[in-house]
Amino acid sequence: MGIPEFKVEVATIRCEPSGREVRVVHETNLMDAILQIGLALGQSCDGIALCGFCRVRILEGLENLTPAGAEEQKVLAAEHTDSDERLACCARIHGPVTITTDYW
Ligand code: FES
Secondary structure: OOOOOOOOEEEEEEEEOEEEEEEOOOOOHHHHHHHHHOOOOOOOOOOOOOOOOOEEEEEEHHHHHHOOOOHHHHHHHHHHOOEEEOOOOOEEOOOOOEEEEEOO
């Protein structure tokens, strides 16, 4: 009996305009990826989809994020966000994504 093989899928997250990148395991949320890069990200609810301060604009790879759940959709609607914006604490990564915010 051999050692079981585990396939770990990773994706690159790129932040503009700095161009800073990080490679993260699939299912990581955008907030954790951004913190690994070392960029500041607004938040006041500890990542539980309440404050809306962690919203980021997806420049590329929107399809590589998990769809917004009910809680995230409620915050996005209340904040009158654009269709290319997501809450970093909610969106989980499944492929390469490029993001930005107004304050980077
Ligand atoms: S950190 Fe508050 S909604 Fe994401």
